[in-house]
Amino acid sequence: MLWSSIATVAALTAIVNGQYESSPPYYPAPWMRGGNGWADAYEKAQAFVSKLTLLEKVNLTTGVGWEGGPCVGNTGTIPRLNFPGICLQDSPLGVRDTDFNSAFPAGVNVAATWSTRLFKSRGNAMGMEHRGKGIDVQLGPVAGPLGRAPEGGRNWEGFSPDPVLTGVAMAETIQGIQDAGVIACAKHYIMNEQEANRQSTDTVEFAYSANLDDKTLHELYMWPFADAVRAGAGAIMCSYNQINNSYGCQNSYTLNYLLKNELDFQGFVTSDWWAQHTGVASALAGLDMTMAGDQNLNSGDTFWGSNLTAAVLNGTIPQWRLDDMVVRIMSAYYKVGRDTASVPTNFNSWSLETNGYRFPEANESFQQINWHVNVQDDHAKLIREIGGASTVLLKNTKKTLPLSKPKSVAVIGYDAHDNPGGPNSCSDRGCDNGTLAMGWGSGTANFPYLIAPNTALKAQAAHDGSKYTNVSNNYDFAAVAKAVTGAEVAIVFANADSGEGFITVDGNEGDRKNLTLWGGGDALIAYVASIHPNVVVVLHTVGPVIVEAIKQHPNVTAILWAGLPGQETGNAITDVLYGNVNPQAKSVFTWGKTREDFGTDVTYEFPSDPPQLNFPEGVFIDYRHFDAAGIEPSYEFGFGLSYTTYSYSNLKITKQNPGPYEPTTGMTSAAPTFGTIDYNPAHAEFPPGFHAVPQYVYPYISGPVPTGLPQNWPAGSRDGSPQPKVPAGGSGGGNRQLWDVMYTVSATVTNTGSVKGTEIAQLYISLGGPTDPKIVLRGFDDLILSPGESGTFSYDITRRDISNWDTVSQNWVISNYPKKVYVGASSRNLPLSGVLA
Template sequence: MLWSSSIAVVAALSNTASAQLNDAYSPPSYPSPWMRGGNGWADAYTKAQAFVSQLTLLEKVNLTTGVGWEGESCVGNTGAIPRLNFPGLCLQDSPLGVRDTDFNSAFPSGMNVAATWSTRLFKSRGNAMGSEHGGKGVDVQLGPVAGPIGRVPAGGRNWEGFSPDPVLTGVAMAQTIQGIQDAGVIACAKHYIGNEQEHNRQAAAPYNFAYSANIDDVTMHELYLWPFADSVRAGVGAIMCSYNQVNNSYASQNSYTLNYLLKNELDFQGFVTSDWWAQLTGAASALAGLDMTMAGDQGLASGDTFWGSNLTAAVLNGTIPQWRLDDMVTRIMSAYYKVGRDTHKVPVNFNSWNLSTYGYQHPEANEDFTQINWHVNVQDDHAALIREIGGASTVLLKNTNNALPLNKPKYIAVIGEDAHDNPAGVNSCSDRNCDIGTLAMGWGSGTANFPYLIAPNTALKAQAASDGSKYTNVSDNYDFDAVTAAVTGADIAIVFGNADSGEDYITIDGNQGDRNNLTLWGNADALIAHVASINPNTIVVLHTVGPVIVEAYKNHPNVTAILWAGLPGQESGNAITDVIYGKVNPQAKSVFTWGKQREDWGVDVVYTPTSDPPQLNFNEGVFIDYRHFDAAGIEPSYEFGFGLSYTNFSYSNLVIQKQNPGPYEPTTGETSAAPTFGTIDYNAADNEFPPGWHAVKDYVYPYLDGPVPTGLPQDWPAGAQDGSPQPKLPAGGSGGGNRQLWDTMYTVSATVTNTGGVKGTEIPQLYISLGAPTDPKVVLRGFDDLILDPGESETFTYEVTRRDISNWDTASQNWVVSTYPKTVYVGSSSRNLPLSGALA
């Protein structure tokens, strides 16, 4: 299906949006909504109330405040309650495995598992990761990731998330969360919200402020908030707010995004934690909806805090009402009970700062030398799942004349550093802060140590030995003489290349988190061109963090196959060998669009801002990735949702059945008044350090460290301290939004048939045109993975919800189904949609 260009419409929208966004403003929204125990939280809420009712003021504050960087074993730790034998909470990275420990697994990236389009694998990966975190004593896994969603292709942390499409990301978030929390660990969805590039995400010279992601109301709801709504509906226990500003208000103290959108409209019942040192105010952030601060200190190992003693003082002098503090702690403990931490918890048995068996319990202070690591093996049989996801996430982009799969070739040459081991060792680069050897994960806090890493060269060499094939390999991307000798006369030449990125605190080859370009690293583009100039059967394998420019070798006649393997984790080599040799038939579909040139995406990283605070105007609205390519009439190298198989599939028999769920009813009524639990001792002397107390250096405590400030100006935002009943939002009332958004409006089905000669998995995709001239051509709404034998047919069925066919209306602050005609499309990619029908 070919699109006509509507770039004029997009340009007009962009110009209008730009004028609005230049003065972006985040309106105040108070008070912070208190949890009510709805949406499946009732039992946990009851247990939390009973627990919180026992606590003193100091104990309550201790649960909201981190103990400081390297204060305890985990990357984040809250204070303990020794009187009740409660050790505090352990929060630990990452979204692809347990960070900074040993005997753990290194899972494929979020981007990779999304490329499988398999809800079973989404949930299985989440459950395996959750079980590993739980086995190490972790209470909160810091993942999964929906921010960044992937607005800009060069964004450094896109690979930690899933896809620039909000529906695919939302489904992956929900399934991953359910998997993690079924394992008895709290999932923490992050980074909320608008965290779409690494440059200037925090204030750094010469800029005094972090960038402001300026997002209009429609774009917020229809794109960036969508997967977080799915996360809330899935029962996520925690959400981490981001470093950046949103409409010129910092995300960790943005009352509109936290109070109005998250806790009111989406009815989020869990707790909000800051990203590490993203909190920039004390009482104001509590009133704006922040429930926990991490790492607890104001800056890296600073020893001071916005909360801790200051939060204690703010409650004592009346700035923070008891109901607000009680709600913060009740939300934290409700998440704890909801996932069963009270029955699943084991003691923390690792130390993030030292892999040795013995070390300091308080590393920052070098105090309490003791056993800190028990080296507990939590890997179970997860290697098999990692290998399965690695194969199922490998996208076959090109396969001329059935060049793949291979069948016992006489002579195979494997070329490129990316096929080989890092000679210094798999974990020689801390937080993966180098690009040496094969790339299996990006860099930064979203990483985990490898228990091992099977390089492609290792697995392919073993396969060649099994087949009796001649095998040669070259790891040096610049030694073209050796490469020439290796590939000359080879039946198959497989060339590996990569492109890396990650978090901004690491810079590699001049790339500060975000990529500087969309080309391959380490001379790999030239290497591919050289091999293809010699060998007529050149296969290209790409380990990249996102799209790269492939036009030169895509169209080269000697490049017979291209595979994107992404960041597949520890079983990388085995997974790609499975695909190349046909043990696994590719099912993966690209989760992003591949442009022909950098400008094709229409948006990019702002590397050098022109103002302070830097203003990132999201002028494109919802038109990112395939939505932009479609609207602007740009032909991509490979479209969103594209991927080949070793077999073929056909689509037929579209059937649309209209359902009648009744009219949409906005939520009405008021909440109950804010509850309080237990009593607070307002005597300042009773909240001071006990006599003779030894304070660990730089450790954050809840005890008063001076007089309680009084006589403060009473100019807190209107309603911020008001615990009286509050009106419910029309679009709210249930987890993720109004419950009627998930009413089924239509049931759509289609027949998918395997018309080829081998068993394979097809990913049928359902898109909808919402009809308005300001809407994208189509938007993804549903998908499935169907395993079909040769000649077998199966029915793909999707229930179209009210939410699927709605737009956000800024005037009514609600979802509406417009009068524009709606059309449903079904096919194998965003641009190959042979079936269509009206949703009448």
């Protein structure tokens, strides 16, 4: 209990004492400098922005309002330069709200492959589909929520509650998306860890405030965003919630100091849809683009647009801040090659009909709005591969799997079957009817088709000449008994769903109410196991569920977690069940025996307003908590079986000598401006005879510009003079020396079985301090090995890998505590260890 008790008490004491109940101000907003591989894009952006008028600059920062364009988010256009504006579109697993697109496996699934190749390939395929639809910005990937609470509704959109695994997946996905010529938008920055009260509701006026300490913020939640910045992410979306009682999209500390200064982020920050709460204040705090542009759904009002124009005209917002917003946006545009990769937007988020209104809220401009461009290419092959490679084999006794032409098969459970209304019958997948292949909410895409397990398994049985029976009703035990009687194997499918909070499914308002299976799945499995000696359980879940009783039942001979595999789900699970694919997946979260084992939970109701969501556990979430508290899980983080076996040997540690760590010093240049501003208010008014579309957001002003306003803006917020550099910053993701190689570790992995397979070798480090986790993941690799073949796992341990965040010096330091490295097959199966001397 040592690690847990000390860290928890320290963090809780800090929160109770008020140390983290407020977010410190930090001004001014850092201006882009064109470093970290952005130089060419920055130069092009400067040239472009220098041509723009005030109104045109404002147009690029402000969304045109909900349903004001074909995409889920659209900025204004620049007709004079034939620039169509910026199109932003969900989602992190495919193109949302269109047709002839693919439905990819969720983030949690691709993470379970532990394959950087598949991380990047999936990102690139999604990027190509967004590119083909005429989209500039893909709203993904996701590192927030990280997954603090297993019940969190949108955890599945991200990758894992481990920051390193999530960070690697973020970086590879971003590179894949942007290699396709589309801007990746990493989200939701930061601490968006649950759906309950993430926004104001009928019962509370304010969104919850995630209250946490500086060390936790750096060592856990910021870690994957640092990797995203280092990978060159063009955009980052700020979140709905508050962080230490300051809203995420106007939090000067998290945006100006941490993101743009310490992490040296060179792209642009866009708000989540209607996460902006102020006009001038959000601009000075580091927000660069506002979505959807109106103040709330279909309001027609805006914090920016005409108000931003007026704020520049009356001198409230300096030109350099507006110019920096636009240069950041256009630099991201040029960095990914949108100037050569873009095609006209050829779909419409608000209708799948070929013809419709361009402005549906105003019933104006009836025209062709969809061209039904097929962007699927051969991505189904990749989707099927990821589906199989992400299926975790949790249990396999009595040599049940792989199946080999069984005489008879019974497939049980609605989760194996098609949704009777079709896979897209519920808007944004907001139901749990039929097999579960993605969660619900804005992080979804329409299925072009969905191969249900029942379809694929029935085809396999027909090919093998096996007798096949199936039951889709979880509650018809009589039919179930009849179907499984005499079957050689009974395969029971069950699921657990979750999603975004604007949809409620079976009383689950985004976040899960519990960690049990849905639709009576637990009772169904127990019943089948009570009458049949050979039961295989397949789980399509958004995260961990309580499986201890299932695991311990002797008649449950195999358990597989298939997650949310996308459109090829049936084919993928059939590949694994029949041995065409040897499981390589490892669990990306811990499976607790009880809900209480996790030590964290969603807070569904708050006694105060603003709601205070304290994070007393600090960095101790998921396996870090289980290890520290001495809790035995059902299955540990990193666990996964195979149809073969592996051994580990020959650990070698080589010390490198990169030299001492040097904090960044010096001053920035002064804030630049590009072009000139026409300060004549008459030139910013609506042109004579201009037809304004109702509820559309324009940059034009109406009437006189307010002057003589109180100038009580935060100290330094409008100061464009040279500023001191941050010691922990200076390069993308932080100080460049954090990536100095300190040690090189290698080990031999041997396939000791009879089947070719892929082993995921994992490296963990003990940082050694009394308030550190027992171990933390730092590296991994997927090794493809034939029977009897050996391969070498190698990892370069960086300075960052063995550092802690020091709150006094505000920098990363290597403590004096002894450090050890561990290599093995999971977080609790680490046969090799050595001291980092």
